[in-house]
Amino acid sequence: MSTIFFLIGCSVLVAIVFLLAFLWAQNNGQHTDLYTPSIRILMDDADDKPHPQSLSEREGNAGDTCISDKILNSK
Template identity: 75%
Template sequence: MSIIYFLIGCSILLALVFLGAFFWAQRNGQHDDLYTPSVRILLDEDQTDQTKK
C-alpha cells in the first residue's frame, strides 16, 4: 500500500514539473504565433509563382 502513496507523490511531482515548464515556455513567448510558420512556405510559393507568370 505504501508504494501507491509513493507513485501518487511521484506523479504529482512530475505533473508540477511539466506545469512549470509550460508556464516557463509561455512567459518566454514560445507559443506566440502558431499559425504563420505553418503557412509561410505556402505564401512564399504563391508569391514566387505569381512573379513567374
C-alpha cells in the same frame, strides 16, 4: 499499500514538471504566434545556396540574355 504514497508523490512531481514546462513556454512567448511557424517550416533555407528551381531558372535566363546579346551584337 504504502507504495501509494511514493507513487502519488511521483505522479504529482511529473505533473508539476509539465506545468512548469508549459509556463516556461508561455513566458518565452512560444504561444504568441501560433500561425506563422506553420508556414515557415515549409520554406527551404535559401541563405547561401539558392532554391534549386530558382537557380536553374536564373541560369536559364542568363543564358537567354547572352544569346540575345550576341544577336544584337551581330546585327
